Amino acid sequence: MLCRSLVRRCQAGPQGLAPRFSLHHLLGQYQCIKEDDHHSYGEMGIPVPPFGCSFSTAPDVQHVLGVANEEGFVRLYDTHTQLSNKKIVKEWQAHLNAVFDLAWMPYDHKIVTASGDQTAKVWDIKTGELLGVCKGHQCSLKSVAFSKFEKAVFCTGGRDGNIMIWDTRCSKKDGFYRQVKQISGAHNIIDKTPSKLKKKKQNVKGLAPSVDFQQSVTVVLLQDENTLISAGAVDGVIKIWDLRKNYTAYRQEPVPSRVFSYPGNSIRKLGYSSLILDSTGTNLFANCTDDNIYMFCMPGLKNVPVSVFTGHQNSSFYVKSSISPDNQFLISGSSDQCAYIWKVSEPQLPPMVFHGHLQEVTSVAWCPSDFTKISTCSDDNTIKIWRLRQSTEEKTWTDKTSLVGWTDQKRVVEQNKIEVLSSRHGTPPKVLPDRSYITRAHYNYNNNEEDLGISPSCSRTCTARSPPFPCRTGQRGIAHSFLA
Numbered sequence: 001m002l003c004r005s006l007v008r009r010c011q012a013g014p015q016g017l018a019p020r021f022s023l024h025h026l027l028g029q030y031q032c033i034k035e036d037d038h039h040s041y042g043e044m045g046i047p048v049p050p051f052g053c054s055f056s057t058a059p060d061v062q063h064v065l066g067v068a069n070e071e072g073f074v075r076l077y078d079t080h081t082q083l084s085n086k087k088i089v090k091e092w093q094a095h096l097n098a099v100f101d102l103a104w105m106p107y108d109h110k111i112v113t114a115s116g117d118q119t120a121k122v123w124d125i126k127t128g129e130l131l132g133v134c135k136g137h138q139c140s141l142k143s144v145a146f147s148k149f150e151k152a153v154f155c156t157g158g159r160d161g162n163i164m165i166w167d168t169r170c171s172k173k174d175g176f177y178r179q180v181k182q183i184s185g186a187h188n189i190i191d192k193t194p195s196k197l198k199k200k201k202q203n204v205k206g207l208a209p210s211v212d213f214q215q216s217v218t219v220v221l222l223q224d225e226n227t228l229i230s231a232g233a234v235d236g237v238i239k240i241w242d243l244r245k246n247y248t249a250y251r252q253e254p255v256p257s258r259v260f261s262y263p264g265n266s267i268r269k270l271g272y273s274s275l276i277l278d279s280t281g282t283n284l285f286a287n288c289t290d291d292n293i294y295m296f297c298m299p300g301l302k303n304v305p306v307s308v309f310t311g312h313q314n315s316s317f318y319v320k321s322s323i324s325p326d327n328q329f330l331i332s333g334s335s336d337q338c339a340y341i342w343k344v345s346e347p348q349l350p351p352m353v354f355h356g357h358l359q360e361v362t363s364v365a366w367c368p369s370d371f372t373k374i375s376t377c378s379d380d381n382t383i384k385i386w387r388l389r390q391s392t393e394e395k396t397w398t399d400k401t402s403l404v405g406w407t408d409q410k411r412v413v414e415q416n417k418i419e420v421l422s423s424r425h426g427t428p429p430k431v432l433p434d435r436s437y438i439t440r441a442h443y444n445y446n447n448n449e450e451d452l453g454i455s456p457s458c459s460r461t462c463t464a465r466s467p468p469f470p471c472r473t474g475q476r477g478i479a480h481s482f483l484a
Contacts, residue, residue: 032405042071047381068099114141147222157217187232231272236262333361356405
């Protein structure tokens with residue numbers, strides 16, 4: 001409590017101006033204890049990797065963390081308490097396949113899940129009701145996002161190469177929500193094959209190309225109700241789309257209103273695993289698989305990054321980023337089993353490193369209402385909640401045996417070494433985990449076959465199902481629900 005009060009005083013600058021004090025000196029105080037270290041379980045009680053995590057934006061439940069995993073389970077954690085038997089607020093199996101991403105409806109008690117079963121589902125977490133199923137993609141959904149200005153409208157991107165816009169105010173067709181807008185082949189790579197060697201078959205006007213010729217959309221983001229930002233797996237381009245245009249009325253490839261070309265030095269085709277905006281919508285942070293995070297100025301006229309953040313490793317499309325509530329700091333997962341935090345205004349400073357995970361750190365989330373709280377997901381099948389502790393409190397709240405996560409500053413020499421290796425050789429190969437409890441399906445997801453246009457390895461077939469949340473009992477059952 002004392003630490004949170006100190007942070008609030010440091011942040012209490014004049015409205016619209018920079019915070020009164022920098023909080024950079026506090027970053028080394030983030031720690032994780034056993035009570036905040038949670039395993040992600042599947043249907044049979046076997047640990048499985050969590051794929052996405054996000055804090056609610058509703059005013060009364062901003063401390064609630066939603067986490068989705070490889071077997072389609074979604075769990076809501078109460079991060080206010082550190083009592084392990086009261087952590088899980090609700091849990092349910094949202095899909096019979098992996099949930100790759102989830103997004104909270106702005107300032108509401110609803111959540112959307114994007115799954116490998118080719119659908120997105122809208123859930124009411126207070127009543128436990130499935131409000132609707134969004135059907136239209138031909139392959140796994142990789143990303144889902146709302147605009148903070150509109151509750152009813154959200155977008156999805158999938159391995160089929162399509163971006164779809166959904167509006168929950170529209171009537172359902174055949175029991176499903178259908179897309180109200182679509183951008184087909186959003187990140188296709190231009191085919192340089194001579195025309196004589198191409199098949200004469202052409203696509204029907206307004207329809208998406210065959211899935212075999214699509215390039216995966218890895219991430220979508222809504223800047224406002226009219227502007228969508230997207231990135232793909234292999235074309236190395238960030239595209240900005242004007243949603244007031246109709247992109248299905250032409251045979252040609254869809255043309256974005258603006259493009260950020262790949263700014264790095266790698267000669268091979270690269271993609272982006274994460275796109276985020278700060279709270280003002282001014283700065284765009286793009287997490288690239290060349291081990292760099294590029295910051296672009298959206299209102300600016302230049303299409304080159306204004307800052308570059310280095311030091312972490314990104315060798316998969318599961319590594320995500322998040323911004324602090326005051327826009328001062330950027331956090332990212334990393335393929336080297338750590339998470340990294342940079343100061344946005346001074347990207348040249350060595351980042352702070354979060355230690356404690358045993359495999360790649362994937363999704364990360366900074367609590368929007370509490371600077372002192374961060375969540376990280378990892379391929380070691382765990383979710384860690386990190387809390388900011390003052391050194392004077394250390395002796396009273398923990399001992400060395402209960403500490404499972406700690407932070408320190410990255411050594412400059414090591415950072416420079418990584419930068420040299422990255423520029424010469426590109427992204428380092430991902431080291432496969434050798435832990436026995438990581439499932440075979442996990443290897444299939446992490447080899448990026450889906451993102452490279454190869455048929456998905458997961459053999460599980462999903463059928464439409466729309467029950468309310470099933471109450472689960474046992475040690476991971478619902479402890480209590482302040483959402484009801």
